[in-house]
Amino acid sequence: MMDTKRRSFLKSAALAAAGSMVAGDTSLPVVHADQAVGDLPGGDGLNWNKAPCRFCGTGCHVQVGVEDGRVVAIAGDKAADVNKGLLCVKGYHVGGILYGSDRLTKPLLRKDGELTEISWDEAIETIAKRIFDSPDTFAFYGSGQWTIPEGYAAQKFMKGGLGNNHIDPNARLCMASAVTGFIATYGVDEPAGCYQDLDECDVLITWGNNPAEMHPVLFSRVTDRRSRGQQVRIIDIGTRRTRTTDAASDYLEMKPHGDVAIALGIMHLLIENDNYDKSFVGKHCNFRGAEAENPTLQGEAISEDDFRKSIAKYTPELVEELSGVPADKIRMLADLFGNHDIRITSLWCMGMNQHTMGTAINSLVHGVHLLSGHFGRPGDAPTSLTGQPSACGTVREVGTLAHALPGGRVVAKPEHRQQSEEYWNVREGSISEVPGYHTVKMFDQFTRPTSEGGDITTMLVQVTNPGQTLPNLNALFNDKKDLDDKFLIVSEVYPTATTLLADLILPAALWVEKNGMFGNSERRTQQWFKMVDPPGQARDDCWMTIAIAHKLFEMGHEGMKDKDGDFIFAIKDDDGKEIPVWDFDHYYDTNVDKHLFEEYRQFTRMKHKNLAPYDEYVKARGLRWPVVEQEDGSWRETRFRFSAFDDPFVKEGQEFEFYHSSSDDGRAQIWFHDYQPPPEMPDDQYPMWLCTGRVLEHWHTGTMTRRVAPLNRAMPTAYVEMNMADAKAANIRQGEVVTIESRRGTCDLPVWIDGRGRPPRGTVFVPFFDETKLINNCTLEAHDPFSKQPDYKKCAVRVVKKTTQSQSPAEKAAVKESPATTAEVPS
Ligand SMILES: Nc1nc2c(c(=O)[nH]1)N[C@H]1C(S)=C(S)[C@@H](COP(=O)(O)OP(=O)(O)OC[C@H]3O[C@@H](n4cnc5c(=O)[nH]c(N)nc54)[C@H](O)[C@@H]3O)O[C@H]1N2
Ligand SMILES: Nc1nc2c(c(=O)[nH]1)N[C@H]1C(S)=C(S)[C@@H](COP(=O)(O)OP(=O)(O)OC[C@H]3O[C@@H](n4cnc5c(=O)[nH]c(N)nc54)[C@H](O)[C@@H]3O)O[C@H]1N2
Ligand code: SF4
Numbered sequence: 001m002m003d004t005k006r007r008s009f010l011k012s013a014a015l016a017a018a019g020s021m022v023a024g025d026t027s028l029p030v031v032h033a034d035q036a037v038g039d040l041p042g043g044d045g046l047n048w049n050k051a052p053c054r055f056c057g058t059g060c061h062v063q064v065g066v067e068d069g070r071v072v073a074i075a076g077d078k079a080a081d082v083n084k085g086l087l088c089v090k091g092y093h094v095g096g097i098l099y100g101s102d103r104l105t106k107p108l109l110r111k112d113g114e115l116t117e118i119s120w121d122e123a124i125e126t127i128a129k130r131i132f133d134s135p136d137t138f139a140f141y142g143s144g145q146w147t148i149p150e151g152y153a154a155q156k157f158m159k160g161g162l163g164n165n166h167i168d169p170n171a172r173l174c175m176a177s178a179v180t181g182f183i184a185t186y187g188v189d190e191p192a193g194c195y196q197d198l199d200e201c202d203v204l205i206t207w208g209n210n211p212a213e214m215h216p217v218l219f220s221r222v223t224d225r226r227s228r229g230q231q232v233r234i235i236d237i238g239t240r241r242t243r244t245t246d247a248a249s250d251y252l253e254m255k256p257h258g259d260v261a262i263a264l265g266i267m268h269l270l271i272e273n274d275n276y277d278k279s280f281v282g283k284h285c286n287f288r289g290a291e292a293e294n295p296t297l298q299g300e301a302i303s304e305d306d307f308r309k310s311i312a313k314y315t316p317e318l319v320e321e322l323s324g325v326p327a328d329k330i331r332m333l334a335d336l337f338g339n340h341d342i343r344i345t346s347l348w349c350m351g352m353n354q355h356t357m358g359t360a361i362n363s364l365v366h367g368v369h370l371l372s373g374h375f376g377r378p379g380d381a382p383t384s385l386t387g388q389p390s391a392c393g394t395v396r397e398v399g400t401l402a403h404a405l406p407g408g409r410v411v412a413k414p415e416h417r418q419q420s421e422e423y424w425n426v427r428e429g430s431i432s433e434v435p436g437y438h439t440v441k442m443f444d445q446f447t448r449p450t451s452e453g454g455d456i457t458t459m460l461v462q463v464t465n466p467g468q469t470l471p472n473l474n475a476l477f478n479d480k481k482d483l484d485d486k487f488l489i490v491s492e493v494y495p496t497a498t499t500l501l502a503d504l505i506l507p508a509a510l511w512v513e514k515n516g517m518f519g520n521s522e523r524r525t526q527q528w529f530k531m532v533d534p535p536g537q538a539r540d541d542c543w544m545t546i547a548i549a550h551k552l553f554e555m556g557h558e559g560m561k562d563k564d565g566d567f568i569f570a571i572k573d574d575d576g577k578e579i580p581v582w583d584f585d586h587y588y589d590t591n592v593d594k595h596l597f598e599e600y601r602q603f604t605r606m607k608h609k610n611l612a613p614y615d616e617y618v619k620a621r622g623l624r625w626p627v628v629e630q631e632d633g634s635w636r637e638t639r640f641r642f643s644a645f646d647d648p649f650v651k652e653g654q655e656f657e658f659y660h661s662s663s664d665d666g667r668a669q670i671w672f673h674d675y676q677p678p679p680e681m682p683d684d685q686y687p688m689w690l691c692t693g694r695v696l697e698h699w700h701t702g703t704m705t706r707r708v709a710p711l712n713r714a715m716p717t718a719y720v721e722m723n724m725a726d727a728k729a730a731n732i733r734q735g736e737v738v739t740i741e742s743r744r745g746t747c748d749l750p751v752w753i754d755g756r757g758r759p760p761r762g763t764v765f766v767p768f769f770d771e772t773k774l775i776n777n778c779t780l781e782a783h784d785p786f787s788k789q790p791d792y793k794k795c796a797v798r799v800v801k802k803t804t805q806s807q808s809p810a811e812k813a814a815v816k817e818s819p820a821t822t823a824e825v826p827s
């Protein structure tokens with residue numbers, strides 16, 4: 001029997017497909033997933049080629065059908081290990097995102113307040129001049145949706161060329177705490193396990209994430225097992241009920257930050273009950289705690305006895321008080337972890353990362369697995385999921401964060417800078433040792449007047465929409481409009497909340513309109529080729545970076561020359577003649593992605609993150625690093641890192657080896673951190689918790705998915721989810737527009753009582769996809785001290801009833817369109 005979850009995905013896809021016939025504009029025929037490439041429809045004119053899906057970090061592969069220069073069909077790729085032919089509703093419609101009627105097609109410069117068409121030459125020259133005049137006050141804000149070569153080019157341009165480390169991506173808002181958690185625990189980033197863990201676990205624990213909507217195809221790998229008669233127990237821990245809860249065997253509702261107490265409580269009981277894995281811990285782990293002053297990710301060694309004493313107070317009763325989860329459920333979790341006959345996989349995403357204790361809770365959940373020995377066997381793994389399609393590939397691996405260098409290196413270490421300078425063939429000392437501004441700080445400096453120390457004056461934004469997604473928009477973005485000397489450059493595909501304040505807009509090519517590579521959540525690097533031309537004058541982001549660099553080179557900027565006097569991005573043909581790739585007419589004379597990737601690949605060998613040559617990725621549906629060459633010349637990927645049975649870097653005779661251990665002894669660190677309360681809590685004035693997040697149908701700010709008619713029709717407006725009892729107490733009706741107010745701003749939204757997600761009493765939830773309802777006016781920029789990742793998951797708000805008379809026609813229309821009042825909401 002088909003599992004209900006999977007059936008509802010297929011039903012949504014079918015619904016959407018039916019809708020597409022009516023919609024006509026941006027939706028495409030949906031080809032059923034059961035069709036393999038060989039039997040996809042087509043004739044002489046229809047060509048099929050592989051690409052990873054443009055959306056989430058699951059990293060499904062699609063087959064893209066192209067006819068007469070247009071993407072005309074999308075199918076799931078049966079040859080792809082990740083999704084085996086299946087897609088979610090967004091994947092089926094991914095082709096439609098290219099064809100919104102308002103694509104940006106020309107560079108636009110704001111002159112006297114009006115956006116005016118200009119040539120690409122003028123655009124590139126304008127940017128280069130501003131950078132040339134003030135290189136240190138320039139910042140580059142990028143994305144986990146950058147392709148790997150785009151991120152690598154931006155990274156090299158900034159750190160190797162300009163000698164300025166003010167480059168940071170939106171992924172700071174997304175997985176920075178996962179990175180610091182991995183580094184604190186294993187000394188090196190990214191998960192040890194892979195998606196196979198989901199096929200083999202007996203118990204799956206979701207720690208405040210909602211994979212049924214956010215990683216749908218991945219989640220269906222687990223729910224499908226049940227339909228094949230396998231037993232898998234899903235335990236959902238969260239601050240609200242979601243579609244993941246619907247598939248769960250147990251739901252543990254916790255208070256915000258309750259996860260910290262729960263993890264401490266499990267570890268306490270494992271020790272108390274003496275059923276932790278003494279052999280694993282004795283051979284492979286150390287204990288660690290934070291330094292009393294100036295804590296670092298390194299921490300300080302503590303004894304097992306110290307650990308035992310620190311954790312003693314986290315009894316099930318105290319954990320119940322802190323987390324709201326009953327003590328017997330904490331005992332149940334501890335008993336599961338104490339049982340070695342079962343395999344347990346933990347999954348998490350933004351609930352644990354967007355957290356002022358993000359580094360701590362990531363380390364603690366790794367600690368639960370290490371202490372209990374639920375580590376390193378297929379199905380037994382702490383697995384952090386990433387959200388964006390290349391947050392791993394482009395941000396974590398290429399190191400496009402303000403403090404990092406490619407391949408797990410950092411700007412603060414002289415030997416790391418020196419190695420990078422060698423690979424880039426740039427002068428010694430080119431790379432600055434001072435980390436640049438992280439995202440929140442970068443925007444704070446950009447929107448602060450220069451006279452008040454706001455020392456970022458020009459910002460280039462690529463593949464991200466900060467005008468909608470930064471926290472506390474009134475403090476971090478909106479002030480830009482009053483600052484005439486600050487210059488915002490935005491590379492985009494559609495008009496957005498960010499382009500509204502842009503001084504210069506660059507029209508970008510999107511997804512299969514360019515070559516690309518992504519790296520998904522399971523260390524899998526993927527490649528695709530350009531299949532169709534971008535509209536009008538839209539161009540590749542990577543080209544933009546190279547063209548700006550070349551203009552600076554022409555202007556005599558020394559940093560844009562390598563040690564031999566060549567352009568830092570020079571690509572030469574077989575005769576040694578430079579190919580003018582900075583001229584867009586020649587950009588596709590060669591495969592720029594391949595050149596950049598081969599250069600980048602050198603860095604990846606330094607920290608056992610080895611990648612294969614570009615051509616191997618052309619053949620595969622992605623390969624999981626480290627990828628190592630075999631004696632017969634073939635390339636082998638790695639599924640389970642640090643485990644001898646699969647990882648080629650584990651020394652002979654060892655069962656496990658954490659070969660980047662921060663204690664230099666091959667061991668991982670089990671951390672102790674004390675519970676701390678959330679940064680802002682409900683009080684008399686603002687009595688409710690606000691949690692924010694996403695919905696199945698839309699991708700983040702909806703710029704792409706809201707232009708695909710069936711997706712937008714299924715979820716036409718943002719809403720505020722409320723508990724029935726709270727709504728009744730406040731006399732609030734279904735669909736009524738209310739104002740959400742926090743100390744930082746307000747947002748008007750229609751109410752959806754007990755809707756798709758069901759928050760407990762005292763909590764409301766709002767998705768952030770709707771550009772007409774900016775909930776980030778309300779959210780908080782408080783962030784984790786190590787990762788600098790802000791907490792979007794909790795702040796204090798009040799819900800204010802509006803009188804019906806005061807509702808504008810637009811608001812009345814929103815009520816009509818509210819998912820709560822339309823029949824089209826997929827159930
Ligand atoms: N359809 C769709 N899929 C997506 C995306 C999208 O925009 N649309 N975006 C992608 C991206 S970039 C990301 S980052 C992921 C996000 O994927 P998820 O993290 O799965 O989703 P969110 O909706 O951001 O998270 C909401 C959850 O946070 C939990 N939470 C709230 N407070 C706490 C707390 O204190 N502790 C813990 N542990 N949990 C808490 C709540 O239980 C809530 O359900 O989704 C990816 N997939
Ligand atoms: N309230 C709240 N806010 C959040 C979060 C939350 O949970 N709650 N989550 C945070 C997280 S985890 C994330 S990842 C961020 C995501 O935040 P953003 O990255 O700001 O959101 P996106 O909508 O993905 O923005 C990508 C933009 O790039 C454009 N685009 C698409 N393809 C291309 C291309 O090839 N080139 C160019 N130049 N542009 C392109 C799209 O039109 C879109 O506007 O949001 C963060 N903000
Ligand atoms: S699960 Fe993610 S990668 Fe897969 S089809 Fe859906 S949006 Fe695309």
Ligand SMILES: [Mo]
Binds near residue numbers: 173387
């Ligand atoms: Mo994200």
